[in-house]
Amino acid sequence: MLEKDTAIVENAIKEYYFNHFDLVNVPPKHTQREFGYQKINGGMIRHIAIKDNKELHLLLMKEAPSDVYCSNAYYSFPNLPMSEKDWKGADLIFDIDAKDLTLSCRNDHSVFKCGSCHGIMPGKQSACPKCGSTKFDVVSVACKNCISESKKEVKKLVRILGEDLGIKKEETEVYFSGNEGFHIRVINDNYEMLGSQERADLVDYIMFNGAMPETFGIKKQNNSKSTLPEMGEAGWKGRVATSLFGSKTKVPKVTRQIISDGYLAFQVKLDEIRQTMGVKVDPKVTMDIHRIFRLEGSVNSKSGLSKIQCKNLDDFDPFLDACLIGEEEVNIIANCPVLIRLKNKKYGPYANEQISVPKYAAVYMICKGLASVV
């Protein structure tokens, strides 16, 4: 990022932490957690222990970090190197990101940036029209559909956590990630001791990976004796039944069909169900029991939006509710070929135009690499 752009973003961040420190929420057992942060154009600084809110506030004001992280794990010595920290448990965390949902809208709000001349083009091209390079960076901007689709995944997840895994609503916290997705944190004593392997299997459950036809009553041989699960059964059996039958009246007919189609056809069916009903979380995040995870209430430098808790997911509008940077007008040169909606206002498209926009919109576009301060 250019120096003058860095200055305005860092200022905006400082101002944000000055005005909104109350939104920064350090999870329980904060003295046992490892903190880390990054500055614009800088590397990651981690293995930091924090005593109290005052110390954290001071750090945020002094450094104006572009991104702040806090471990999901608790340690005896959070500030020591990893091998000496003495791991004592970790919250169960999940990451749902719109970019992993293979949505058709993605192309409409993605901008391609040439990797060598930094020229910007709205659609995917085989080579840069200016310099011929074939390397591109993809930048995606605010999209309502991406958010509503991600919310659906969050709801699927929260339902499985509750109904199947016995995790109470009060133990599940949902956060907007600050860019294009959601973070979910579970605080439950029974789950915090699980290691990486156990979490990997838990993720497979949630994603519906690795299900065998036998589990749902379909055998390799002697198929005529198969008994399929019933709608209303707990867990995946019930969900699979619902997806197979749709309604009670269809049960006999569909059952006959499934049994005559046989084992392999059923395996294909299970895979279809995985794609539609499995929750699309990032398995690597949940498996990682030493991760430093974006701090709740901190600014995300991919967008200038904040990671904040969604008390009411349905009504939550990240481009309004998480857009918390100041409003004063800033002059920028924007090169943003797609329309952006922030705080219920439209911005762009702009073709290398000098414009005056509120600071939050300026910071958003600068963070996305689509604008620069005049």
Next chain:
Amino acid sequence: MKRGVLHPGIMDLAKYPFLAEAGEYLRDKGFNLEQLGHPDWMPLVEKAYGRIITASSGQVYSSDIEKLKDLDKDMEILSFIVAVILLKAAGINTLTRRFSLAEARRSEKYLEHDLGRKYVSDKAVKDSDFPLKIIQELFSVKVVVENDEFMLSVPNYLQRAVHFHEKEWKLVNRRVATGFVHLTAHETVRLIRTELGQYINSRIQSITLTSIPDTFKARVQDLVQLATKFSDAVVISSDYPPCVKHAIEVLEKGENLPHSGRFLLATYLLARGQTTDQIAPLFKNAPDYNERVTRYQLEHISGSSGKGTKYQCPSCDKLRSENLCFAIPDCDGIINPIQFGKKRKI
């Protein structure tokens, strides 16, 4: 030895002689080591030795406990204890581990049987309570019984089931509701086999022996002799990836490594330039070891027999789905164990 809290009967002790209460029982009945050293007790030493030999060959010692007279039940308990003394005196870890695992599998049969009996008749209620108490006391695992099903909390289940690599143990292939996994008696008991083995092993390790009766000494010598059969001569390089190290460890413990794990080990080591002759001994400790079959399989995998296709080491993704991956930070950025240690992190 510490006083137990389970209050087992003599039948329970014959089934589960590794409980702390077994020692108390024998002491209360007036048995001591010096006495057992009398030549009259030689048949007992032989029985104990037999118990170890059975275990060392990967089999499970069994006797028809239900039909035994009380005196013979004492012999069941005593032969276990003498076996422990013989093992302790021989001091061969591989042998002790095998014995522990085999004894765990032996009591597993009774645990399963007793668990399942609760609903046969009211009289049998006590039978199923006892195994539940053992599981709770020894491993702090609470098993909830509902109708004819046994339920473990999801975290308790996962912590044990991830050590199995068969697909049916994956959580997704289980009945899960409101935080509990539903299991049969058989599955419940299978889940704690390894822990039971480790428990028995640790009990044996914790014993201190000052001296042993002369009548035991010949059999101790035989055990030392027997142990030379199990080689630990395989070189484990520290730069093997965690998945490969894990597979080797499982085999070393004399535990069962699933086919997919053996396949990983064989293909990995072959790709690293080892020969089938070098690799075969690794499998020696497996409970179902058969030299001829092992060699045949290795040659098949290496492509030096049959159609001559050389098999490749499975990908990290594949291993992850088989619960065989134990990734550490050094695994970042690789897609096959073969790349471990070669590709530097970006």
